[in-house]
Amino acid sequence: MTRRFGITTAGALLAAALVGTVGVAVAQDTAEVTIEQRKANFKQFGGAMKVLKGYAKDGEGTAADASKAAQTLVTVGAGLHTWFPAGTAVGVGKSEALPAIWTNMADFEAKNASFQAAAKKLAAVNFTDKAATGAAFGEVGGTCKACHDSYKKKD
Amino acid sequence: MPKRRVTVWDLPTRVFHWGLVFCLAGSWYTSGDEDRLETHLLFGYGALALLLFRVVWGVVGSDTARFASFVKGPAAAWLHLRHLFGTKALEAHAGHNPLGAYAVLALLGLVAVQVGSGLFLSGGDIVLVEGPLSQYVDQRTEDWLETVHETAFILLQVMVAVHVLAIAFYGLFARRDLVGPMLTGRAEVEGAPPRLASPLKALLVALGAGGVVWALATLA
Ligand code: HEM
Numbered sequence: 001m002t003r004r005f006g007i008t009t010a011g012a013l014l015a016a017a018l019v020g021t022v023g024v025a026v027a028q029d030t031a032e033v034t035i036e037q038r039k040a041n042f043k044q045f046g047g048a049m050k051v052l053k054g055y056a057k058d059g060e061g062t063a064a065d066a067s068k069a070a071q072t073l074v075t076v077g078a079g080l081h082t083w084f085p086a087g088t089a090v091g092v093g094k095s096e097a098l099p100a101i102w103t104n105m106a107d108f109e110a111k112n113a114s115f116q117a118a119a120k121k122l123a124a125v126n127f128t129d130k131a132a133t134g135a136a137f138g139e140v141g142g143t144c145k146a147c148h149d150s151y152k153k154k155d
Numbered sequence: 156m157p158k159r160r161v162t163v164w165d166l167p168t169r170v171f172h173w174g175l176v177f178c179l180a181g182s183w184y185t186s187g188d189e190d191r192l193e194t195h196l197l198f199g200y201g202a203l204a205l206l207l208f209r210v211v212w213g214v215v216g217s218d219t220a221r222f223a224s225f226v227k228g229p230a231a232a233w234l235h236l237r238h239l240f241g242t243k244a245l246e247a248h249a250g251h252n253p254l255g256a257y258a259v260l261a262l263l264g265l266v267a268v269q270v271g272s273g274l275f276l277s278g279g280d281i282v283l284v285e286g287p288l289s290q291y292v293d294q295r296t297e298d299w300l301e302t303v304h305e306t307a308f309i310l311l312q313v314m315v316a317v318h319v320l321a322i323a324f325y326g327l328f329a330r331r332d333l334v335g336p337m338l339t340g341r342a343e344v345e346g347a348p349p350r351l352a353s354p355l356k357a358l359l360v361a362l363g364a365g366g367v368v369w370a371l372a373t374l375a
Contacts, residue, residue: 040294046283053282094298144281152280155187 031085032093038083039094041076048072049141052122056134063127070123073140077119080112096153108151115143161348163249164340165217167357171209172337175266178202179311186308189280196273196284200368203270207364209263215356218349219250226260227253239329249344258318265311272304274371287375 048069054060055069089099101108122136164172182198185191213222231253239254251259275292277285289297325331336342 036294043277043283046279046281049281050279050283050285141281148280155189 031088034083034085035088035093035095035097038088038097041079041083044072044076045144049137049144052133052137052140055127056130056137059130066127066133067123070119070125070127073119074116074123077116080115081109084108090153096155098151098153101151104150108147111143111147111150115140115147118143158343158345159348160341160343161249162340162351163219163336163342163344163349165220165351165357166340166354167208167212167216167361168220169337169340171205171212175202175205175209178205179266179315183308189278189284192279192284196286196372199270199273200372202266203274203371204361204364204368206263206266206270207367208361211360211364212352212357215352215360217352220352222260225251225253225256227256232257249342249349255321258314258321262311262314262318265307265314269304269307269311272300272307275300276304287371 051061051069052066055063055066084097084101086102088095089097089102118136118140122133122140125132125136127133178198178201182195182202185195185198209220212220218224235253274286274288275297277283277289277297292300322333325333
């Protein structure tokens, strides 16, 4: 009887351990998916900035291309505050998000807000005016950099 | 046998060599920091053009530059190693020794892997900077190629260290100056001087290599 009890307990413990491990693995997996998705979004930012820089500084593409790129920053960027759930800092997957994000959340949100404002200003610019486009582009770039300097790991 | 002072390394091969040193040093200096990424790509294109030139020059170039003339097989390499540490004097041949030939192949091969993987990568902190072939691979492949790019560079550094130490060894212990000839092109050799290919041919090959890289960088 005791022996059977022992086996049952061991079995239950083993099962619990398995479920626990799988649970952690799944959580790890979702975190990694979140990070991959987040990086893909930021990469869209980078692509949009490439188009805007090409237009404002090197005369590549059209005003419509530039406008579309600015719109990408606004629409994709609107979700930025949801891209950083806890448990996605440096150390998980390929994350380069510094832990300081979660300890200074108010400041992180403020940096996000200044980016949102600069992106909206850029999207509203008259794109045929290259000087104005260039200036608004520079402002957006400054807000990207301000956040990266504090919250993105330097490699 | 009488020794004569002749040209062993033609100008194109020397320009290739020091150009590669320059481009590799430059791409090392500009690596890692995303703000310098655009310059990193320029050095990479330079290295690629040099590599393409060298591979073609290894088939149609001067005697000492041709792979067929200096890759002599493992037995010859082993014999050279025995002479190097033995009492018999080293023969004063023009061009790479049979052991150095493998170092050349390893260096060129690693540079090929280094540059080849780089073409598919992308990065940049704020403005996206893309290798010309980056758009044709998915993120997973790109991540893998990034590991290849980083690993190849570690191996390349090891090979360069071996290369430079070997040259220092020849200078100090075998009393053979290899650096001078790679700078001036000239050395004392026994027997017939190596046949040199025409500079015009080198120019055409260089234009071809440059053209291919230019097309890759701008059109892809
Ligand atoms: C930056 C890294 C370097 C790389 C990637 C490199 C690569 C190469 C390659 C590919 C060759 C074959 C040349 C050919 O046949 O066209 C070569 C040969 C040679 N390199 Fe370098 N090199 C480097 C640095 C140096 C330095 C710093 C020196 C001088 C101290 C040097 C001196 C030589 C010499 C003397 C040869 C001819 C060797 C022989 O006679 O067999 N290299 N190098």
